[in-house]
Amino acid sequence: MANLDDLYREIILDHYRSPRNRGELPPPAHHVEGFNPLCGDEIVVYVLIDDGVLVDIKLTGHGCSISQASSSLMSGAVKGKTLEQVRDTIATFKQLMTVHEGQLGEPAVATSPDADLRRLGELAALAGVVKFPVRIKCATLAWNTLAQALDETST
Numbered sequence: 001m002a003n004l005d006d007l008y009r010e011i012i013l014d015h016y017r018s019p020r021n022r023g024e025l026p027p028p029a030h031h032v033e034g035f036n037p038l039c040g041d042e043i044v045v046y047v048l049i050d051d052g053v054l055v056d057i058k059l060t061g062h063g064c065s066i067s068q069a070s071s072s073l074m075s076g077a078v079k080g081k082t083l084e085q086v087r088d089t090i091a092t093f094k095q096l097m098t099v100h101e102g103q104l105g106e107p108a109v110a111t112s113p114d115a116d117l118r119r120l121g122e123l124a125a126l127a128g129v130v131k132f133p134v135r136i137k138c139a140t141l142a143w144n145t146l147a148q149a150l151d152e153t154s155t
């Protein structure tokens with residue numbers, strides 16, 4: 001498992017150092033700010049939705065490596081997808097971040113359903129975060145903010 005951990009650490013560091021989809025989107029794009037007071041992570045998610053498709057997504061903000069890498073990984077996973085696919089990805093990721101609560105000390109990756117991890121691709125790199133409960137809010141910040149942006153644009 002050490003090699004897998006190393007790979008996941010590399011993915012997280014890569015996205016932290018070279019975040020994807022950084023920047024802002026002009027109106028009519030919608031934007032929502034998210035804040036994780038436990039760690040001081042801040043993020044702004046810009047979404048451009050057209051005809052039920054998340055056409056573009058951009059992110060600004062700053063914070064710890066987990067929060068920034070998670071937002072970068074998220075942007076790549078949802079850009080260009082239908083809103084239904086985006087919501088499905090959000091739900092799958094949040095399940096990954098909550099399913100192991102109460103099983104602290106267990107290797108998160110080993111206990112995750114393989115199918116879910118495969119569906120998540122690079123996002124699986126964040127699965128190890130559940131071993132550190134204080135960091136879960138860092139990892140889910142971008143996702144909760146994106147979910148809020150979708151809610152606000154669909155009303």
Ligand code: ZN
Pocket residue numbers: 036039040041063064065066067137138
């Ligand atoms: Zn953080």
